[in-house]
Amino acid sequence: MAPSTQKMLCLPEAGKPWKLYTEWPVPTLGPNDLLVKIVSAALNPAEWRIQEGFVGVSRLVKNWPYIGGLDGAGIVEEVGSAVTTFAKGDKVIAPGGFEQEHATFQEYNVIAAVDAAKIPENTSFDQAATLPLALSTVASGIWAHEPGSRSVNFPAPWEEGGSTKFAGKAAFIVGGAGSMGQMAIQFARLGGFSPIITTASLHNADYLKSLGTTHIVDRTLPDATILAELPKLTGGKPVVYAFDAVGSEANQELAYAAVAPGGAVVTVMPAAEAALKEKVQRDGSAKAVGVCFGDLRIPPHRKLGAELYGRLTEWLEKGLIVPNRVEVIPGGLLGIPEGCDRIKHNKVSGVKLVVHPQETE
Ligand SMILES: NC(=O)c1ccc[n+]([C@@H]2O[C@H](COP(=O)([O-])OP(=O)(O)OC[C@H]3O[C@@H](n4cnc5c(N)ncnc54)[C@H](OP(=O)(O)O)[C@@H]3O)[C@@H](O)[C@H]2O)c1
Incomplete structure (x- = not known):
């Protein structure tokens, strides 16, 4: 059973520093959803741009505080009543999103089962977390x-x-x-x-x-x-x-x-x-x-999303696509601000930065 509250990292509003919440509600799942315990979350340029108020990406934020995190991977903690394709304990690629419940800079997120794919044996949680947005x-x-x-x-x-x-x-x-x-x-x-x-x-x-x-x-x-x-x-x-x-x-x-x-x-x-x-x-x-618009939940991309996620596990197993190389930033969610700063200043090359939300002190 998941706890009722969790740690999460957010921007209270554009232009403000990242802030850790330690008793944020764990999102609730619907019948077609999975509740995922996020093991690894990857950072993207969108996060520092939202902090700085770039209009193009900031308008995608659905509600404030903005919980960051467009990429993740973890373990299924609870399964919606109508879901037959996943079970508690499955390792999954868990896309994040601009909505608070989907975001991955938190210990648990909720995603629709159709938006998830099982992680094969040859892929680590950190590698899997680099995949969804790209x-x-x-x-x-x-x-x-x-x-x-x-x-x-x-x-x-x-x-x-x-x-x-x-x-x-x-x-x-x-x-x-x-x-x-x-x-x-x-x-x-x-x-x-x-x-x-x-x-x-x-x-x-x-x-x-x-x-x-x-x-x-x-x-x-x-x-x-x-x-x-x-x-x-x-x-x-x-x-x-x-x-x-x-x-x-x-x-x-x-x-x-x-x-x-x-x-x-x-x-x-x-x-x-x-x-x-x-x-x-x-x-x-x-x-x-x-x-490009990397949201598979919008109607024009729904069919494409189902096709992609239906094949992703097999593509990884066969090596048809390979995840990014990763660098794990220590400190759990608290490592994110420094990581965003490195991305902003072009100090990341050929690797993707990831954090482990469960390791947040
Ligand atoms: N439309 C959407 O939905 C969407 C979604 C995601 C991302 N994006 C946008 O896509 C862009 C890339 O995102 P990303 O996550 O791939 O970024 P990223 O992983 O942080 O990209 C970093 C890499 O960019 C390369 N680079 C920087 N300036 C370059 C230049 N002038 N010429 C060639 N390479 C250059 C660097 O290559 P070297 O290390 O080789 O120097 C660096 O490794 C961003 O602008 C992001 O906002 C859009």
Whole structure:
């Protein structure tokens, strides 16, 4: 039986420091839900941006105090009365969210059973916690097809043409070393793209090659130099797909410029959609524009979410996708403010920061 109260870390309001609550109510579950004891929670750039009041992401906060945590993994503590697919004690990947009950910077969260996947033997809680947001974000920009989705509508691996339509075509991932970048590389590999070129710090080269990148370009080179390298690396083949995994205007420009007319460009920054589409109108390049929104609970992503989570355990077991490398920050939830600060100042490279909420003193 779960306790009735728990520890959680929140922003009481934008601009205020993180605050630990020690007797916050444990969320209650509905018939289709799981109550998960969070063993590991991963940090994302959204958390420091919300603290600083960035409008784009702050408007997603449903209620204050804002309990952070968009990624988690843990053990099923209670099962809703209508759930037949999970049992108490199962190890699960537990997506977080902007709603207080879903957030993972707390000892327990509630998620719908359809939003969870079992963690296979070859994956630790820390590794599993790195997956949900990257998985949903990148997939939403390329594989979501339902009305209202904003993807470039590539066939997903489980759909016809999913691994053949783009076989042997060149892809370019801007910023392959981040969480989004690592997932974008792996999804491009599943789609059959080749070569897969990415910009990153060169010390991440071997690791990114192990995920499926064929060529790494030093991300500190001027854009003109990077663009001039591409045809040499593709052997003259056009780049038909570019993914901006960083989100700044400069990186969107680079991704856009790399793609040949008629190709597809996707960005992790939804607010860039209008500007990119205007560009296409102006230059008549017929490029498709897709944007990511990493919430699988919205109606346009529901079907995609069920497809992904239905396969996630098997994909991990077979090594078809690999979670991020992790660094565990000590101190439980109290380690989060320092971790957010490191992410904000670009002091994290090629690993994802995770905390263990149960170890909070
Ligand atoms: N739309 C959505 O729903 C959604 C969801 C999640 C995230 N996002 C956004 O996606 C972006 C990436 O998130 P993330 O979690 O992947 O971040 P992250 O893991 O913190 O990314 C860090 C990495 O970014 C790389 N990087 C930074 N500047 C770069 C540049 N100019 N060129 C190439 N690489 C660069 C660094 O690579 P090196 O180490 O190689 O230097 C670093 O390792 C953020 O802007 C985030 O807000 C959007």
